[in-house]
Amino acid sequence: MSQDWGDGTRCVHSGHSEPVVGEPLLAGPVFATAYHLDGAAGRARPDYYARAGNPTWRALEAAIGELDGGECVLFPSGMAAISTLLRAFLGSGDAVVVPSDGYFATRTFIAEEMDVSVREVPTPGPWPDFTGVRLVLLETPSNPWLDVCDIRSLVDSAHAAGALVAVDNTTATPLGQRPLALGADFVVASDSKALTGHSDVLLGHVSTVDHALAERLRKARTLGGAVPAPFETWLAHRSLGTLDLRLARQSENAAALAEALGAHPAVRKVRWPGLPEDPAHEIAREQMRRFPGVVTIELADAATADRFVAAARLVSAATSFGGLHSTGDRRAQWGDPVPEGLVRLSVGVEDANDLVADVIQALDAVAT
Structure with missing residues (x-):
């Protein structure tokens, strides 16, 4: 995908294979995989088990990753995406900073389901010193007040203190804002919203520029079972062309x-x-x-x-x-x-x- 191409071109072509005469431009969803190992080679192929991999996922992940500017890991909902991210990178007693005016379900999940130290800060700030913080979660624009924060400035402060930064980019979408280009470690979103835009899909994703972090998320997805359905994934990819x-x-x-x-x-x-x-x-x-x-x-x-x-x-x-x-x-x-x-x-x-x-x-x- 050429970096010189505009948003519309990238939305239409990202994640697609080369066109083949007589075949659809976007291949239909793959509902099943073989569920067995490659006996001759003695190892698992990419699609040996449907919970671990699916070509329909990878096509959409390639498309969203292209728009985000990173490596995308797909999930069955926005909450599955953010909860997997939080569980994968926060341990018992870790400190996390979250927006007090962000999506309330995220704050509820952290408060009720995780054994962590939480500090809530309004999106416009003032933001605290991040010493001892493991993860800083930003949501900009916030939901529902639409306040924003300076991502690059907060990333610099968080990284100086050794903290990771995740940005909920649901409202902005990758065409409205690219947090990874501003230094964030993760961008997370509910793709049920504007990214797919037809009010008929439940999906979410996390993207990162760090392959090791992406692999950690994939492992957490496989072990936790939070995997997207092929048909919803295909619908989302089809919808992406008009983003x-x-x-x-x-x-x-x-x-x-x-x-x-x-x-x-x-x-x-x-x-x-x-x-x-x-x-x-x-x-x-x-x-x-x-x-x-x-x-x-x-x-x-x-x-x-x-x-x-x-x-x-x-x-x-x-x-x-x-x-x-x-x-x-x-x-x-x-x-x-x-x-x-x-x-x-x-x-x-x-x-x-x-x-x-x-x-x-x-x-x-x-x-x-």
Whole structure:
């Protein structure tokens, strides 16, 4: 894959083999492997057992790795990816620093399932001294507030103290931000979201530039059994070809929607790092390659937020994000420690004028 090629070209061609006349450009999913050793050679071939390897996984891993700029290890969900990473590189009593405003399920897993010392820090900081810390987990932009942090600066500080750095890149995707190029040891993501973008796949991955770290993750995946299904993997690879197109449209729509929302009296707060007045804008502008298709707003209370989503014709209530259809999620209903009226809007690929008009009429209905 040429490094000179643009995002769209790399999305379409990454992970594909050379085209063969009469065969599909993307080979169908491989559902089974031989389940036996190579007796003549006395060793296991790459696909001797389906829990250890699958050609459909490797094709998608090659594609995502190309976009991330590293070596990708695929998992059946984002939580499987982050939990395997944490278990593989944290031992009993180790210290870990996590974002207090990041994905709440990750923080819950660490607090309830791991015997580690945890320090929570807001994504914008101030971040602590990392002496004695084993792993620093960043999430930028954070979910759902969309705050950002300076990845390169934090990586330098963490590495100086001997800590590893992992960056949850779910919201940004590899086309919006490349943490490995900024020095991070790992990038982790839920591929159920914008990367695959059709709201029909559950997948996750971890990428790294260090082959030894990637092999450690593969061993943990094989022993732990957290392996992706071939069909979902194939669906994700098929969807990857339109990533550049989808993200471009979603970012454009998010810009139009964020500007309109900021002027509406029913909206107490609007967060989107692409807005010049947003507190995350300066760092995001320097660090990100494009702004995400997610806009977060705060309305008066839970009832107002629920009425708003119900009144919108083009915004469906859904807890995931990054799909073709615009959705809204009142995050506090899931136990996320955010204001009751906070709504995370996942901006789809509808016509911008239609989407803005629909959201404004829904806000007008709430206001009256």
